[in-house]
Amino acid sequence: MNWLYYFDLFGVFVFGLSGGFDGAKYRLDLFGILVLSLATSLGGGIMRDVILGxxxxxxxxxxxxxxxxxxxGLVAFxxxxxVERHFDFVQIADAVGLGVFAAIGAAAASAYGLGWFGIILMSVLTATGGGVVRDLLVREIPMILRADFYASAAIIGSIVYxxxxxxxxxxxISLAASAATATLSRFIAMRFGFRLPQARGKHF
Amino acid sequence: MNWLYYFDLFGVFVFGLSGGFDGAKYRLDLFGILVLSLATSLGGGIMRDVILGxxxxxxxxxxxxxxxxxxxGLVAFxxxxxVERHFDFVQIADAVGLGVFAAIGAAAASAYGLGWFGIILMSVLTATGGGVVRDLLVREIPMILRADFYASAAIIGSIVYxxxxxxxxxxxISLAASAATATLSRFIAMRFGFRLPQARGKHF
Amino acid sequence: MNWLYYFDLFGVFVFGLSGGFDGAKYRLDLFGILVLSLATSLGGGIMRDVILGxxxxxxxxxxxxxxxxxxxGLVAFxxxxxVERHFDFVQIADAVGLGVFAAIGAAAASAYGLGWFGIILMSVLTATGGGVVRDLLVREIPMILRADFYASAAIIGSIVYxxxxxxxxxxxISLAASAATATLSRFIAMRFGFRLPQARGKHF
Structure with missing residues (x-):
């Protein structure tokens, strides 16, 4: 339980970074950045808890x-x-948070007695919920739709769990392995541009 | 109860189609399309259950x-x-889903003992929630705001129920009649461009 | 309790105005305006109740x-x-609603036994939730990110409470003082363009 707790805080921190750096990118003021950090890092967990009751x-x-x-948020500010000229920190922090929260969402759903599909759904929701809130707030197309292998990475993590x-x-160990696999899957997809098949249509 | 259940699944399917076709329109990859199908078809019902506790x-x-x-989602993919050159399948599937979920939202709210206004609110929320999630994710103006006679169709359906x-x-029978009336109202509005009075101002 | 109730209705009314005027600005039809009024004015409170269980x-x-x-919504329609050529009524109504709902969110969280940070979080969420829903629906950048001293005003109100x-x-008295301080902070920020420090980056 203790290890789960610190792990959760770590996920909150990296998602907070991703929200904060995103806010800085859009020149938000200090409070705007803190709001975006809070929304990104706490959004997924709040959805998870509300849905589980x-x-x-x-x-x-x-x-x-x-x-x-x-x-x-302060660190990002x-x-x-x-930092911003070296890496796309929003995406990197997001990938780590994705993995951590996929694992924690799976563990929480499992603790509430959900079946495997419920665990997968909850894992994806917890892992992606905060990022969706962040992207909607700054009006970007949510990563869950545009990024390569995004929800898929969370699903892989939950299946490992x-x-x-x-x-x-x-x-x-299940928790750590699940988070590591999900984050790694996402990193590999980011590095090599691994893509799933696409339907033809118009671009965003 | 059984009939309600299959009816619910039917609503999930048509909303899933509407999300999936929308995702294909924007050239999402297979998982993006599945995510959009899931979000569109399950979003309204999850909101309904979370709100009802x-x-x-x-x-x-x-x-x-x-x-x-x-x-x-797979069918859409x-x-x-x-399909896309023949019909606007997103709108047609959405209209059917709207009717089905308006009826089911009304029935669920009624089963929880809500009064008539609670039933109407819940009906509109269930019927439009998934579509709003879909439209927000692909950054379109939600149909509930731009489409003719949209929330109104759900309200009519809930009043029939x-x-x-x-x-x-x-x-x-109440359920079927409610869904049919709501979907029909929306179809008629789509076909004849029936509009409610507008306030003057700027266009989207 | 009674005073809290009427105060809550007042908040609903001013947020309803802000949503309605916003809808009129975008030439929504009557039902679109009512939907936006309902979403704006009830959104924050529904989130609050759902989160508190x-x-x-x-x-x-x-x-x-x-x-x-x-x-x-009808008044706005x-x-x-x-009204629109004289004032930015969306912003003014929003500021009053912000103050009222910050106070009510704080009182509700306090009644549920939350600690000070929980009270602050709930206050900010209740005060800004409806406005975020409104801005997302009409695809504006949410005020909570772009407006000067917005979430900050809600935080000040909750601290006063x-x-x-x-x-x-x-x-x-705590309730009234909290609402007044929050609304006043926001008015002052609107009038004098008071800003918090900004990180450098690109503009929206």
Whole structure:
């Protein structure tokens, strides 16, 4: 449980970074950046808790989530200038957060007794919910639609969790393996532009 | 109950088609299309269950919803080329889904003991929620705002349900009549461009 | 409790106006305007109730909310031509609603036993949720990101509520003071263009 908790905070931090860097990219003021950090990093978990019926959501009763997200926003605010010319930090942080939250969403759904498809759905929702909120707020096409192998990475992560869990593996190891696989899948897709088949039609 | 269930799946399927065809229109890859199908077809029902306090929502505990949505997405993916030059399938599928989900939203709200205005609100939310999610994700102006007689069609459907139900009509018949009326209202509006009065201002 | 209730309805009314005037600006038809009024004025409260686990939300069981929102939409529809050349009514109504809902969100979170950060989060969410829904639906950049001192105003309002409440002040007075401070902060920011520091980057 403890390890899950710190893992969750880590996911909150990296998603907070992705929201914060995105806000800096659009020249939001300090509070706008903090709002985007909070929305991105807490959005997925709040959706997860609301859907599972865990009231009030963790983010509202444990202040560490709040401060972790704010810290990430501050880091993004103060370091955005230095960082942005080297990497697309929004995408990198997003990929790490995606993996972590896919694993945590799967674990939470499993703890609530959902079946495998419920676990997959919850995993994808938790992993992508915050990013969708972020992208909608800054009016970009959500990564879940435009990015290569995005929801797919979360699905892979949740399948790894379900498989290891059904083999009776230690939950902490299942969690770590699930997050690592999902993040890695996304990194590989980002690096090599791995794509799924496309239907023909107009471009965005 | 059984009839309600298959009716619900039918609504999931047609909304899944509308999401899938929309995704194909924007050249999303296969997973993007499936994501859009799932979001469109399950979004309204998840909102309905979360608001009524039915945890976890149906879509997370009954895998048939999941597979019905995925099937609709696959159909859209493989047939989008053939279909799109003949009809605006997104709008047609959306109109059918609108009617079905308006009726089901009304029935669910009624089963939870809500009053007539609660039933109308829930009916409109269930009927339009998935479509709003779809339109937000692909960054179109939501149909609920731009389309002629859209929320109005759901309201008419819910009023039909409330009226028949208060007369003691068999619930299955109320459900079918409500869905038919809502879908028909929307079709008529699409065909004849029936419009409500407009305030003057700027165009989108 | 009674005073809180009428205060809540007042918030619903002004947010309904802001949604309605926004809809009129985009030449929506009458039902589109009513939908936008309802979404703007009830959105924040529904999110609040869903997150706190209050099922079904107030807006679904008390018809006065519904009619208040519809009334605001009708007012916006019939008076939009006369009003819009004089003031930016969307922003003014939004600022008043922001203050009222910040106070009510804080009071609700406090009644549910949340700590100070939970109260602040809930206050900001309740105050800004409806406006975010409105802005997303008409595809504007949400005020919470672009407007000067927006979420900040809600935070100030919630801090005033927490402070007065912890001093044992009468809840009605805490509520009024909190709403007044939040709205005033926002008005001052609107009038004098008070801004928080910005990170450098591209403009929207």
């Amino acid at each position: 865990s009231h009030p959501p963790n983010a509202f009763i444990n202040q560490t989530y709040f401060f972790t997200a704010v810290l990430a 103060f370091f955005s200038k230095r 379900i498989s290891l869990d059904s083999l009776g593996i230690n939950p902490d | 039915s945890h976890p929502p149906n879509a997370f505990i009954n895998q048939t919803y999941f597979f019905t949505a995925v099937l609709a 493989f047939f989008s080329k053939r 409330i009226s028949l139900d208060s007369l003691g009509i068999n619930p299955d | 209050s099922h079904p939300p107030n807006a679904f069981i008390n018809q006065t909310y519904f009619f208040t929102a519809v009334l605001a 019939f008076f939009s031509k006369r 927490i402070s007065l409440d912890s001093l044992g002040i009468n809840p009605d």
